[in-house]
Amino acid sequence: MSRKTKKPKFPESYQGDKAEEYNQSRWMERNQKRTALLCIQYLYDEHLDNVYHHDILRDLPYLMLDLGCGTGFSSEILAENGFRVIGVDILKDMIYKAKQKKIRYEKDTHIEYVQSDINYLPFKDDSIDHIISISAYNFIIDPTTTSKEKIIRLTQTAQDLNAIIKDHGRLVLEFYPNDEQELNLFKSSFTNNGFDGFMIKQNPNQKSGQTFLLLKKIKE
């Protein structure tokens, strides 16, 4: 997110006129689509393959969740690359624009949009192949709450994601932790709750800023 120096705020940056501004921004579209392509690449990362022995990437088309899909830039890239996609966003202004674009441009793409909170997803256990989330997962915790409250929230959500994703399903999260402590909270919420994996950063010495977590559900 180098071009915009101002950090987006949730929900103000994504409502009303801001939702329209977001959707019209060519810079944002390029940025989200480029990151979505990188997430697809990370989904097949060979190091993730080695995280656990019996790893088999099942046959396409995978059912993919896009958490915090916004106005659909990332979901569109997933669908163009052969995935069946369910884009989830909590804000009606964002998801409404995603749905409008789908109606206008649909060329047999397989995208559904669902308005929902990442923390309370309406999906059955073992129903999703893989999950990605781009520039959204950091919003699931309220920065003003205590570490304890953040841990409870992150743990609950990681456990819920673990339940809905199929065995050996992968989860690629791109997000923006505020500092090292927050980064560790995010990481451990997954590794303590049935996922294994690792982190990628453009600059490994930088503890905040753009972070990718590459995770895989491990069989209990």
Ligand SMILES: C[S@@+](CC[C@H](N)C(=O)[O-])C[C@H]1O[C@@H](n2cnc3c(N)ncnc32)[C@H](O)[C@@H]1O
């Ligand atoms: C940077 S934007 C969207 C990025 C999206 N990947 C794209 O391609 O446009 C982040 C989105 O996360 C959504 N969001 C924030 N908290 C959320 C939550 N708890 N559940 C679902 N969506 C959430 C916001 O509404 C916003 O649309």
